[in-house]
Amino acid sequence: MYTLDLNTQDFLTHYWQKKPLVIRQAFPNFEDIITSNELAGLACESEISSRVVVTTKNDWEIHQGPFEDYTQFGDKNWQLLVQALNHWYPDATPFIDAFRFIPDWRFDDLMVSFATKGGGVGAHIDNYDVFIVQGEGKRQWTVGNKGNYAKKNNSITTPLIEGFDPIIDVVLEKGDMLYIPPGFPHQGQTLTTAMSYSIGFRAPSQQELFSEIADNLIDNNTGLTRFTSHDEPALAGIISQTHQQGMVDLLQDVLQDPNHYQALLGKVLSQNRFELDICEPEEAYTHQDLLDALTQGASLHRIGGLKVLRVENDISPRLFINGEQIDCSKIEKDNLDSVMSTLTQTLQFDNETSKTLIKTPNISPILLTLLNKGYYYLAL
Known part of the structure; x- marks a missing residue:
């Protein structure tokens, strides 16, 4: 559904964490992932991180969600930002999958913006990589070179800066994408009512x-x-x-010492900054429950935003999920690499794949652990 028209190897070699890039029609025939009304509805929920940024004469006002009413902001010069849409909106999964040429441990979240004409955030610098995909509407983006820039209003805490000379000045239309590495100043300005999607990748300091x-x-x-x-x-x-x-x-x-750093890195890098939509079942699933569900045509899905990682050359056969270790030592060695690769790479198992997976000896206890912790769910 969401096919990224990009030579990923060329991108990783010449642009990734090096310099910004505009990709026209990165997503041909792009369709918005979510409607503005659905986005506004999500921002009503207290567990979802959201904010409205209002553009004033020479500054910006930030209002933290949740929101019950948007009429107070008028019909221009503001934008709604919702963080971690992928945690709460399963239809975002195919879009996220298009960016998995970057390791999952780097993935931070999918932030979605609904902006009225004139809405935007001032010139600022981020410490993470971001891909900005344009949905409906048009937004103008300027990007500057790395350098030393004065903080907005001399504030030491704000990411905003006074300004920069652009090396990129572009209007993004539906399906276009802008990549910005860490440290490059940038600014967006909404020309018409618009939807934008920001896919962020972050590394630990x-x-x-x-x-x-x-x-x-x-x-x-x-x-x-x-x-x-x-x-x-x-x-x-x-x-x-x-x-x-x-x-x-x-x-x-x-x-x-791998005994120290492997478990540490697995724990740290499998955690998320934003809350996950974890919903543990009222009663714990049993092996028979799982078999019955699959017989009835169920599929096995990972919840949005969950990171399932393994450490290359790990001293122990284990997965790292949401800061926890999942022991895989009881899986037969002949199947171990295949099973762990399947679990780390697959976001959604269809019914046939799920039934094949559960036939692997000693895999059922692991799947039941994931289901009963609310990390995976069964969908009919």
Whole structure:
């Protein structure tokens, strides 16, 4: 349904995280994923992250959702933004699938914008990669080069900047796409009432990783080796170069041990910033329940936004899902790689694939765990 007309290998080689790119008709015959009324309805829900940005004379006002009424904003100069649509709207899945040439662990969310004429956000810089796909209507986008830019109104907390000289100045129409890597300033301006789709990809910072490493060591009561030295400085008030290096080496010992970093990375990278639509069944599914459902034609679906990851060359046969480890050690070695690949790559199993999967020895307990945690669901 959503076929991306892009040479992905050429894109990854020459543009990904390097420079911005405009792709005309990236999605030929594109149809909007959701209507503006449906989007407005989702923004009424308290568990869904939404906001309205109102453009004023020389600034922007941000109103946080949920929203019951939009008449207060008038008929121009504002836009509604709904985060993580893919968590709450299953019809977004085929669109997300078109971007899986980028690893799932990087995927942040699908943000959707409904904007009236004149609506937009000022010049700003993001610390993540974003693809912006235009739906109905037209929006003008300008993108500048990386550089040092003055913060808007000298605020140290805002992502907004005072301005930039554009290297891209383009009007996006239905099906067009703009890619913007981290650090490139950009600004969008709505020319006609419009729908836009922003697919964001994010990587952890050093600060985030070190924080998670520390928490992991504390939680597991590991990393208890203390620094020892073979020489001491002549002066008591000196931290010698050899002592400095020895303590750094102590940290590196932890960071280079797969027993520490593989589980840590699997946990961190399989989590989401935004709430998932997890709905555990009232009564736990049994193996017979699962067989009966599949016999009746059910299919097995992953909930929107859920990340199912495995670590290459992992020391243990396991999957990482929403920050949890799912043990796969009981699956026979001859089937292990195939099963884990299937679970990580497939978002929706049709009925025949589901019935084939459940025939794999020792797979049923894993599927039941995923169903009973609300990570997967059965659809008829």
